Amino acid sequence: MKKTIQLTINGQQVQAAVAPNQTLVQFLRDDLGLTGTKHGCGLGDCGACTVILDGRAVNSCLVLAIQADGCDVLTIEGLAEDGNLHPLQQAFVDKGAIQCGFCSPGMILSAKALLDEKPNPTELEIRTAISGNLCRCTGYQKIVEAINEAAEVIRDREES
Amino acid sequence: MGDYRVLNTRAPRVDAVAKATGQAKYADDFSMPGMLHAAILQSPVAHARILHIDTSKAKKLAGVKAVVTSREAGLIKYGVSPARYDETLFAHDKVRYVGDEIAAVAAFDQATAQEALSLIKVDYEELPAVFDMFEAMKEGAPQIHAEFPGNMNAEVHQEFGDTEAALASCDYVVNHTFLNKRQDAAFIEPHSCLAVFDPSGRLTLYTSTQVPHYVMRTVAMTLQIPVGNVRVVKPYVGGGFGPKCEATPLEMSCGLLAKITGKPVKMTYTREQVFLHSRARHQFFAEMSLGVMKDGTMVALKNKAVLDGGAYTSFGIATVYYSGSLLGGPYKLRSMKYDGYRVYTNKPACGAQRGHGGVAHRACFEQLIDMTAEKIGMDPIEMRLKNIMTTGDMTVNELDMSSLGMKECIETIKAGSDWDNKKGKLPRGKGIGMACGFFVSGAGYPIYRSDTYHSTVVIKLSEDGGVANVLTGSAEIGQGSDTTMAMIAAETLGIPLDNVRVYSGDTDYSVDLGAYSSRQTLMTGHATKQAAEEIRNKIALYLSEELDVPVASITFSDGIVKFDGGAGNFDKLRTNYIKEHRGWTDPPSGEYLTFREAARLAYLKAGTIVGTGKYKPPKLGGSYKGAAVGTSPAYGCSAQIVEVSVDLETGQITIDAMTDAHDCGLAINRTSVEGQMQGSLSMGLGECLFEQVKFDSRGRIINPSLGEYKIPTALDMPKVKSIIVESNEPNGPYGAKEVGEGAIMPTIPAILNAIYDATGVRVNELPVTSERLFMTLKKKAEEA
Numbered sequence: 001m002k003k004t005i006q007l008t009i010n011g012q013q014v015q016a017a018v019a020p021n022q023t024l025v026q027f028l029r030d031d032l033g034l035t036g037t038k039h040g041c042g043l044g045d046c047g048a049c050t051v052i053l054d055g056r057a058v059n060s061c062l063v064l065a066i067q068a069d070g071c072d073v074l075t076i077e078g079l080a081e082d083g084n085l086h087p088l089q090q091a092f093v094d095k096g097a098i099q100c101g102f103c104s105p106g107m108i109l110s111a112k113a114l115l116d117e118k119p120n121p122t123e124l125e126i127r128t129a130i131s132g133n134l135c136r137c138t139g140y141q142k143i144v145e146a147i148n149e150a151a152e153v154i155r156d157r158e159e160s
Numbered sequence: 161m162g163d164y165r166v167l168n169t170r171a172p173r174v175d176a177v178a179k180a181t182g183q184a185k186y187a188d189d190f191s192m193p194g195m196l197h198a199a200i201l202q203s204p205v206a207h208a209r210i211l212h213i214d215t216s217k218a219k220k221l222a223g224v225k226a227v228v229t230s231r232e233a234g235l236i237k238y239g240v241s242p243a244r245y246d247e248t249l250f251a252h253d254k255v256r257y258v259g260d261e262i263a264a265v266a267a268f269d270q271a272t273a274q275e276a277l278s279l280i281k282v283d284y285e286e287l288p289a290v291f292d293m294f295e296a297m298k299e300g301a302p303q304i305h306a307e308f309p310g311n312m313n314a315e316v317h318q319e320f321g322d323t324e325a326a327l328a329s330c331d332y333v334v335n336h337t338f339l340n341k342r343q344d345a346a347f348i349e350p351h352s353c354l355a356v357f358d359p360s361g362r363l364t365l366y367t368s369t370q371v372p373h374y375v376m377r378t379v380a381m382t383l384q385i386p387v388g389n390v391r392v393v394k395p396y397v398g399g400g401f402g403p404k405c406e407a408t409p410l411e412m413s414c415g416l417l418a419k420i421t422g423k424p425v426k427m428t429y430t431r432e433q434v435f436l437h438s439r440a441r442h443q444f445f446a447e448m449s450l451g452v453m454k455d456g457t458m459v460a461l462k463n464k465a466v467l468d469g470g471a472y473t474s475f476g477i478a479t480v481y482y483s484g485s486l487l488g489g490p491y492k493l494r495s496m497k498y499d500g501y502r503v504y505t506n507k508p509a510c511g512a513q514r515g516h517g518g519v520a521h522r523a524c525f526e527q528l529i530d531m532t533a534e535k536i537g538m539d540p541i542e543m544r545l546k547n548i549m550t551t552g553d554m555t556v557n558e559l560d561m562s563s564l565g566m567k568e569c570i571e572t573i574k575a576g577s578d579w580d581n582k583k584g585k586l587p588r589g590k591g592i593g594m595a596c597g598f599f600v601s602g603a604g605y606p607i608y609r610s611d612t613y614h615s616t617v618v619i620k621l622s623e624d625g626g627v628a629n630v631l632t633g634s635a636e637i638g639q640g641s642d643t644t645m646a647m648i649a650a651e652t653l654g655i656p657l658d659n660v661r662v663y664s665g666d667t668d669y670s671v672d673l674g675a676y677s678s679r680q681t682l683m684t685g686h687a688t689k690q691a692a693e694e695i696r697n698k699i700a701l702y703l704s705e706e707l708d709v710p711v712a713s714i715t716f717s718d719g720i721v722k723f724d725g726g727a728g729n730f731d732k733l734r735t736n737y738i739k740e741h742r743g744w745t746d747p748p749s750g751e752y753l754t755f756r757e758a759a760r761l762a763y764l765k766a767g768t769i770v771g772t773g774k775y776k777p778p779k780l781g782g783s784y785k786g787a788a789v790g791t792s793p794a795y796g797c798s799a800q801i802v803e804v805s806v807d808l809e810t811g812q813i814t815i816d817a818m819t820d821a822h823d824c825g826l827a828i829n830r831t832s833v834e835g836q837m838q839g840s841l842s843m844g845l846g847e848c849l850f851e852q853v854k855f856d857s858r859g860r861i862i863n864p865s866l867g868e869y870k871i872p873t874a875l876d877m878p879k880v881k882s883i884i885v886e887s888n889e890p891n892g893p894y895g896a897k898e899v900g901e902g903a904i905m906p907t908i909p910a911i912l913n914a915i916y917d918a919t920g921v922r923v924n925e926l927p928v929t930s931e932r933l934f935m936t937l938k939k940k941a942e943e944a
Binding site: 029030034035036037038039040041042043044045046048075076077079080085089090092093094095096098099100101102103104105108126127128130131132133134135136137138139140141142143144 | 170172173175176177178179180181182183184185186188189191345346347348349350396397398399401428430431637638639640831832834835838839840841842843865866867871872873874875877879880
């Protein structure tokens with residue numbers, strides 16, 4: 001039996017009927033067509049499906065859609081504003097932090113949750129924040145550099 | 161190095177924005193109206209005779225549209241090397257590993273498909289199974305394929321010079337053995353495929369693959385569809401690293417089910433199925449002897465390999481050759497002997513993975529060099545430099561090092577490392593180690609015997625706007641090939657990168673053998689350059705006719721055209737162009753003719769302007785059996801220094817620093833080259849320290865998840881210093897060659913040599929977990 005849920009996704013109010021065993025990642029991808037959230041393992045191991053749920057980065061494969069009832073969800077599709085890339089997206093592009101790109105949406109959102117909380121993170125804090133997001137292509141170095149650069153851009157922007 | 165406008169820069173990747181915003185589409189992101197969901201039934205037992213398969217209940221389940229077994233699929237054998245086609249889409253007489261495919265279903269949704277699988281009844285008669293490669297070689301071992309007695313899948317015996325005599329003449333002969341563990345590629349995107357069969361009889365697969373061309377051929381063969389009616393489209397791919405280099409049962413099942421039902425059919429492997437499909441790094445046992453003179457001159461190498469192939473051949477024939485051929489350098493040897501054996505076991509098949517066939521044997525060899533250097537009291541870097549090959553050298557097995565910056569790589573990493581003050585001088589528990597390696601820039605021959613071009617490219621100039629559309633079958637899998645081709649096209653045409661669009665990964669665009677053996681920069685790059693040159697020449701010709709100037713006076717750069725280095729007189733062209741585009745907001749301006757005006761003129765003169773390019777290597781290599789494997793138009797090479805800390809109480813290893821220098825010829829995109837280097841080191845570090853696919857006593861994988869099968873996280877990686885060394889490769893486009901795989905070669909032995917420096921113990925088995933190192937330390941302490 002489907003249940004009706006109401007939530008905010010990327011700033012938009014969404015009402016939908018979901019099966020009780022449907023995961024948030026399935027709901028986002030299959031029902032809403034928000035395929036920017038990737039499905040890599042279904043077990044919470046890889047972090048590719050990371051979204052920001054009420055301010056926290058979570059694996060959307062480990063959250064049931066009905067658990068997101070009443071919540072605020074940010075996916076990668078909601079990050080750019082007015083057609084401008086978010087500083088994290090821009091830094092990932094500029095620094096070569098993206099190769100195959102499959103981990104990138106989740107990686108960027110984990111980084112955003114970090115920077116929202118800690119605008120000036122240490123390298124260890126950055127590495128810890130993304131340690132649940134696996135990347136097999138980059139060796140993480142350019143990702144860490146990109147997050148560092150984005151943090152700087154955001155701090156500069158907020159100061160001015 | 162030339163004075164380039166686009167090449168050799170740090171231009172952002174052409175696909176980066178799409179990937180950063182979630183717009184980039186991967187195979188599982190596609191769906192179509194009326195699409196069915198498919199699933200595969202896989203064997204729960206490692207070795208059994210199939211007595212009976214009953215699909216009647218599954219077929220009757222509401223929502224099921226088709227159930228297929230070998231009865232529907234037929235028994236056409238396929239594989240990678242035509243010499244060893246040993247698989248059928250579905251098992252019919254026997255299953256040979258836990259995961260062997262038996263049937264597939266298509267249903268309205270995935271839950272129904274899964275339920276249907278549970279309703280298929282298979283009667284098995286279990287057979288004794290064998291999981292260890294050495295057990296499999298013994299007399300009386302269970303026989304996995306009747307056609308291959310003794311479970312011997314492939315044997316290689318090669319000798320260059322008289323190795324035994326050469327070893328006998330040496331002052332020292334040092335021996336070493338090495339055993340790695342089966343690795344998984346652990347790309348983050350599981351295999352996925354959407355198959356569409358249209359009423360005209362045409363099959364299109366949208367699939368996560370490294371090799372659209374080979375998938376097209378295999379699927380056409382196994383599903384008996386004329387090859388001209390099969391199109392393979394590769395959307396963005398979430399990593400490949402080797403195992404996506406061949407057609408999969410997933411692709412063939414989707415194709416077959418689409419053909420039978422007439423509906424689009426999609427299937428995506430679960431993470432567990434990715435592990436079960438495997439086709440990743442083999443387990444290798446290496447046994448080596450290196451003979452040297454007391455002055456450090458290397459003379460002879462004897463190398464034996466045993467490979468655990470799993471239940472089928474996959475890429476294994478090439479793998480077992482590579483374990484021998486890729487040890488011919490980068491050191492001068494007078495003699496080399498190789499004996500390789502690839503053995504069948506009742507486990508998922510192994511195939512190609514980054515550094516194909518070479519990684520484990522390189523790890524053994526580079527440790528052996530350090531051991532030998534220690535024996536003769538020589539610094540290991542000095543010993544390597546004494547024997548190093550340089551540009552123009554030929555290996556003993558006839559691989560031609562047409563450019564080789566190996567010496568420069570070693571000298572570069574040494575310079576920044578304080579090696580002389582550290583090697584052998586650090587406090588106990590701290591160590592430094594180094595190693596070298598090289599790799600092909602594209603296999604010299606296709607997988608099937610053929611005179612085919614390895615890459616063709618079409619560039620079509622837009623009729624308006626001067627945009628170059630590059631059409632290629634090459635496979636962007638994350639390594640950056642689309643960006644590489646865009647940069648080569650832009651440089652050659654003299655236009656900004658923004659004015660190039662790359663359409664790739666589609667078998668309808670061109671022939672390209674795909675993303676394996678680090679081939680696309682060199683091979684697709686050549687074809688792209690040639691196609692762009694043709695277009696540039698056409699435009700120059702039409703300009704010369706129209707403006708009555710010599711062709712030789714015309715140059716293209718940064719999107720503008722110059723005549724004898726100046727503006728020339730092109731007023732009538734500009735007037736014409738502006739007339740043709742009355743009311744448009746971006747008329748061409750400035751003192752020089754723009755590329756788009758020139759391109760427009762060419763179109764008006766001759767219709768759509770198209771350039772084509774093609775590449776295949778010249779005949780390469782020697783004439784001995786197996787001489788083709790290991791040949792390449794060029795070789796990249798790499799040297800690495802690693803510093804480690806070891807907790808001597810627990811055996812816990814921390815990698816403190818890694819420095820990598822890689823000779824990639826001209827670095828087309830410097831950021832992408834570093835990305836390949838850093839990614840290679842990460843994969844090598846994981847294989848060295850913790851990665852291992854583990855099996856229980858019945859052949860079931862016990863860690864088929866990314867939680868239990870551990871790959872490096874951001875916390876496991878140290879800061880890596882990546883140094884690009886650029887030789888000028890005469891056989892590469894603009895002097896470019898590989899970086900994607902050569903960079904992994906030195907990583908494992910450099911770590912192992914550093915661990916030895918820190919602890920005084922040689923670990924000859926991977927992964928070097930704290931437990932393994934602790935036990936090795938304990939054993940040594942007990943012996944002392």
